[in-house]
Amino acid sequence: MKMTGAEAVVRALELEGVDIIFGYPGGAVTHIYDALGRSSIHHVLVRNEQAAAHGASGYARATGKVGVCISTSGPGATNMITGIATAYMDSIPIVAITGQVPLSMVGRDVFQEADITGATEPFTKYSYLVRNPEDLPRIFKEAFHIASTGRPGPVLIDIPKDIAMATLDFKYPDEVNLRGYKPTYMGHPGQIKRMIKAIEESRRPLICVGGGAVSSGATEEIMELAERIKAPVASTLMGIGAFPGDHHLSLGFLGQHGVYAANRAVEEADLLILLGARMGDRATGKTEDFAQKAKVIHIDIDPAEIGKNIGVNIPIVGDIKTTLGELLKKDIERNDWGWLSRVREWKQVHEGVGDCREGLNPMEIIKTLSDMVPENTILVTDVGQHQIWAGRYYKTRRPRTFLTSGGLGTMGYGLPAALGAKLGCRDKEVVLLIGDGGLQMNLAELATLVQERAPVKIMILNNGYLGMVREIQEKIHGGRYYQTRMEGNPDFVKLADAYGIKGFRVESQEKIVWGIKKLLSWNGPIIGEFVIDPMANVIPIQGGKEDEAHIRGIG
């Protein structure tokens, strides 16, 4: 069928089942926009291209489908980079489309030209500069395949304006053929046997789930494994939700900002089973001290992650769901010899955020929220202290319901990602937990919420500081708070009003429950500002070992 390049782009998106696209128009993409306007795909007009990429990322995280975003050439494309890099670090499948100056002008530094495939090279799983209109169908087919299979990640397609205007004979391929890309899904049977033997020989097994366990959709298999071998389950920040936080075997979030029970279990375990957890620096601390008593099994679909950060005894390249499914067919059971009761004791150790005399206690707010929300609520966080508090104190019960920028740690991610999640899951409650700093980083997207009538429930934990940096300044810079006090913050309730969003403020402990009820019951976007103690810390100063680790970690 004859059509223009622009029409081919839209047709390919439709054939890939795309129903929503986040973007911002500009000179190089007007033809694509013209074709989009005539399609059934819903376009979300963001206020900055970065938010288009975060929106697609939030959508992909919540739904498990590929998120799609689009921008024009030059500044439109460079604005998207932060969102693309955020998705890359967390292995989130998105397809980013950028306009480009006409192919004949590429390389001449013309108006709004940027080498976006070059600039995003380190942050994409793959990228294309389309040089021939006839290639468009194949490129789109490949892009969606690459983004969503193996270890997922962003793919960028850069489309010169003259390619969008040219005509081609559109034929969408049925399959892709990439000889250099064939991910391994089934773990090696010999390695699975070794894994079973190691489990049977272990006395103190510990499972650790990462983001790969979420993207693999392996929750059921992981629960069955944990229950059959009597192993407690810790989680990295990205793994939260892969194992239900309210399960009796759940230990919670591990690492430098993690909870005592999880870190203690890592110290004492004699077998550590890593499932899609790359064990980044924030999860391990000093690798020389990490899990010293344990034999390590690592299942990961990306062979390059195995053995990269910590030594592994039994490497298994494969998809977690597929590989565990195979393993669970075998006769594998283990009895517990007291390990679980020790772990249960560690779970009783009380940890807090310090005395809160100057404002509300954020731990109390988050625990209350956790108790009050419906089970399938999607909690989106931004980056900073509130993110870590959420990781520690919020009980995420289902996969894909805790969305956070774990790898890149991108402030400003929260609001557009929450929008993307809500538009992907209109039937679920979406709560955005965010600081006063992070909200202001992409504040303009409040208008996008209103425009999309997206009832995202925004919970600001306002401490008037860039809290995470302030905490570092408190602990390792002698309390010299420099450039972390957010002077000039707006009145968030009035601000909400200016956007036509319901807003309210909670300043007393008695009103926490009232505030959360109000957020959850309101039928529309709403901002609840909770004024918290500015000196509340991620880990209170108590002089313990964990504290040192924490200071090392955030420093």
Added chain:
Amino acid sequence: MKHILGVLVENHPGVLSKVSGLFSRRGFNIYSLAVGMTEDPTVSRITIVVEGDSYIVEQVIKQLNKLIDVIKVSRIEEDSLTRELALIKVKAEPATRHQIVELINIFRAQVVDINKNHLIVEITGDSEKITALVDMLKDYGIEEMVRTGAIAINRGRKMLKDDRNKGGYDNGNNVL
């Protein structure tokens, strides 16, 4: 320690920058890199000499394998054939010309250009051989030199071909 890797890649524009970018980004040290066509016009072959311990080389191989345009990566054995090419412009007055030519003959190199004051010498061989000639010629004055990276091929039946999927990962051998 130096290791030689043979890498088969798609013959697309931009592939070389993806490969070289990976090295700088991940902090791997490249000693040399040479790229050219193969018997299959859709495939290019890159020979990379990297410096590092076995952990680094393992990481390099895994990261290269992750690139979608990379079809196959293989370590080239130590007893393989490796060759570099150098063109050396050396000062050669009538008085010294004869000595230089004699030296070149010993190395089985060739004189490919000559004028009143210079000779251009072409030499192929492994890295050590070329370095040895360069050292000898230094005494006469090297005016300009250009040298390729190493290319390498395994002896006998062992071949670097797209004979199996990158998938079907052999867990036992390829992972540290």
